[in-house]
Amino acid sequence: MIQILIRYSTLLFLTLLVLAFMSFSLAYLFPGDPLENLTGLVPQNEMQREALTRQFKLDGPYLIQFFHYVENMLAGNWGYSFTSGLPLREEVGIALPATIELATYAMLMALFIGIPLGYYAGMRCYSTSDHVINSTSITTYSFPVFWFALLLILIFSLQLDSAPLSGRISLLYDIEPITGFIIVDILLSELANKPLALKDAFSHLALPTLAIGAITTASMIRITRRSVIDVKHRPYIAAAVSRGLSSWQIFFRHILRNALLPILPLMAIQITTLITNAMIVETLFSWPGIGNWLIQAIYQRDYPALRVGMMAVSTVVITLTILVDLFNRLIDPSREKYERATV
Amino acid sequence: MPMLDIKNLTLEMESGDASIKALDKVNLSVSSGEIRALVGESGSGKSLIVSAICGALPSQWNLTADRMSWNGENLLSMSVQQRREVMRREIAVVFQNPQSSLDPSATLGEQLEESIPDEFVEGSWFWQRAQHRKKIAISTVHKVGIKYHKHYLSAYPHQIPADIGQKFMIAMALVSQPKLLIADDPTRGMEPTTKTQILKLFTRLNQTRSLSILFVSHDLLAIASMAHSMTVLYAGQTVEAGKMKHIKKRPLHPYTKALLDSAPSFRKDLPPKSHLPTLGGSIPTLQHLPIGCRLGPRCPRAQRACVQTPAMRKIHDHSYSCHYPLHMEKP
Structure with missing residues (x-):
């Protein structure tokens, strides 16, 4: 157990170190002055430049520079944005939770709709209801996410006028960001008309969540269905049938858990797709998340922001992936044999 | 009356446009208190029969039988609930591969x-x-x-x-x-000591609790020491069935004879370092089954009539399906 934890933390640490190195090298790879790319500060004269160079140890060898860079990152000193001039840590601190919030709701939608539907389709495999569920999920899965989101905007926002077009919450409500999750923040806030604010936040959330969630749900249905069908044809299910167990007993005691085990690592792979989709959809819905923020940074050639944004997003993805895999590892008894942590 | 009575059990699988008869008119019966051995090469359909009895076959395979009854009740037409009840209390199965027949989680x-x-x-x-x-x-x-x-x-x-x-x-x-234990190759991969233990356990259960056992195996030595009667299967057809001692002494079907001859323990006259007699060739794959008697191409006694499937013939309670049985030459 402790050995497993140590292995996974080593894996996480090393991966993050490699990521930090890549983000550091971006300062040199981007066009322009590495000093400016790294700090986001534009020195006004030579004296200031020398002072900054000394402060960030850019006069030393690359290794020293890199260690200093990691030190700065850990201390929360991430540099400043070219465009806004604000500390990047604050900007990411507001944008990243918004994306995570969106992705979380989409993931919850996938879990609570996708997995039960997948189980249902798998248990009734090759029946009409299975074919309906399966073909719907394949169709949904094949939608490009930006097109699907545009379609939702077209139908629900423009034609039916039942959902707001963009943003996170109406400007009427002033929500203090505490956790960065809008729903939690509203609940924590001292607002007079919380129910109204909640309703408004939900109507803003509905379309982007649906756009991202539909595709994740579709892939979840397909993964679950396949896994259930695989498990159903294993000899131990036939053995359980021959022992005269009822179909409920067989489902709950033997199929449920065994089908869930291969789903979890595939879910970890889905996280990457989910975050990418979230970033695309954010741009369409002007959701103030990290994707939207990064796209703006690209337009503005805000190199420090790109460097930090890449680091932040990949850290989230890697950490989640490793955590899911660790969890899977801990609950699966038959994986004791594999000593090394893998993702 | 036999407890388990199967007559003309046929299992058809659809493969592309052709249908393959994996089991062709198999007859099998197990009486109360009897140890019945089901013998055949790998791929002769022994495990399919076991799966058919316990109802664990995939539903796309077409299973038909003139009679498939358990204590007089038809197993094929009874409701799922009844069938489950029979499987839960009266018939128990030991599958071939324990590692994959146990839930890994x-x-x-x-x-x-x-x-x-x-x-x-x-x-x-x-x-x-x-x-x-x-x-x-x-x-x-x-x-x-x-x-x-x-x-x-x-x-x-x-x-x-x-x-x-x-x-x-x-x-x-x-x-x-249970009243009937179906053991599909239960001693495979066991050490001789554990094997003896298990076989003794089966014999004891058979004697003390009058448990009927359908013993599926190709371990002829074990079978000969414990089984009362035997059914020999070849490529999905029953070739011979009867009391163990009759078959051992005077096998009627050429395949049974070849099977018995291939086990050195039954041959006291076998000189040292001599070849074991075997049939040429190997068991045909399901896609390339010969017509008529499926042993045909390998049979040393095959003649023109063998392209017709021989009917089951019976002498007392010893039944065989062969056009030219051994020990029966007309003078």
Whole structure:
């Protein structure tokens, strides 16, 4: 157990170190002055430049520079944005939770709709209801996410006028960001008309969540269905049938858990797709998340922001992936044999 | 009257546009208190028959039979509920491959305890019942010759050696006190000592509890020592069936003779370092089954009539299906 934890933390640490190195090298790879790319500060004269160079140890060898860079990152000193001039840590601190919030709701939608539907389709495999569920999920899965989101905007926002077009919450409500999750923040806030604010936040959330969630749900249905069908044809299910167990007993005691085990690592792979989709959809819905923020940074050639944004997003993805895999590892008894942590 | 009576069991599989008869008019019966051996090469359909009896065949395969009855009740036409009840209490199966027939994500103890029928468990509160279940599980495990129940009941299937797995399968089959035990190659991969133990256990259960056993195997030595009667299967057809001692002494079908000859323990006259007599060729694949008698191409006595499937003929309770049986030449 402790050995497993140590292995996974080593894996996480090393991966993050490699990521930090890549983000550091971006300062040199981007066009322009590495000093400016790294700090986001534009020195006004030579004296200031020398002072900054000394402060960030850019006069030393690359290794020293890199260690200093990691030190700065850990201390929360991430540099400043070219465009806004604000500390990047604050900007990411507001944008990243918004994306995570969106992705979380989409993931919850996938879990609570996708997995039960997948189980249902798998248990009734090759029946009409299975074919309906399966073909719907394949169709949904094949939608490009930006097109699907545009379609939702077209139908629900423009034609039916039942959902707001963009943003996170109406400007009427002033929500203090505490956790960065809008729903939690509203609940924590001292607002007079919380129910109204909640309703408004939900109507803003509905379309982007649906756009991202539909595709994740579709892939979840397909993964679950396949896994259930695989498990159903294993000899131990036939053995359980021959022992005269009822179909409920067989489902709950033997199929449920065994089908869930291969789903979890595939879910970890889905996280990457989910975050990418979230970033695309954010741009369409002007959701103030990290994707939207990064796209703006690209337009503005805000190199420090790109460097930090890449680091932040990949850290989230890697950490989640490793955590899911660790969890899977801990609950699966038959994986004791594999000593090394893998993702 | 036999307990399990199967007549003309045919299993058809659709493969592309052709349908393959994996089992072709198989006859099999097990009487009460009898040990019946089902013998045949690998791929002759022994395990398919076992799956057909316990209803674990995929539904896209077409199973038909003139008669397939359990104590006079038709197994094919009874409701799912009834069928499950029969499987739960009266017929128990030990499958061929213990490692894959055990749920990898549950401990052996859990799996054994769930096979105990509720009627056997005493106590009115759930903790009493759980305790009693555990007690039954431990005593059953001891009965099949597993000593360290503490270690093995909490182990997962991948942590145990194959012979313990096989013994667990037997324990799971016996815990419901069935009337018929179907053992699909139960001693495969076991050491000779454990094998003897298991065979002795079967014989003892047969004698003391009058448990009928359908013993599926190709271990002729084990079969000859314990079985009362035998059914020989070749490529999905029954070739010969009858009392063990009759078949051993005077096999009528050329295949049975070849099978018996290939076991050195039955040949006292075999000189040292001589070749074991075998039939040329190997068992045909399901896609390329010969017409008529499926032994045809390999049979030393085959003649023109063998392209017609021979009908089952019967002398007393010794039945065979061959146009040119041994020991029956007309003078």
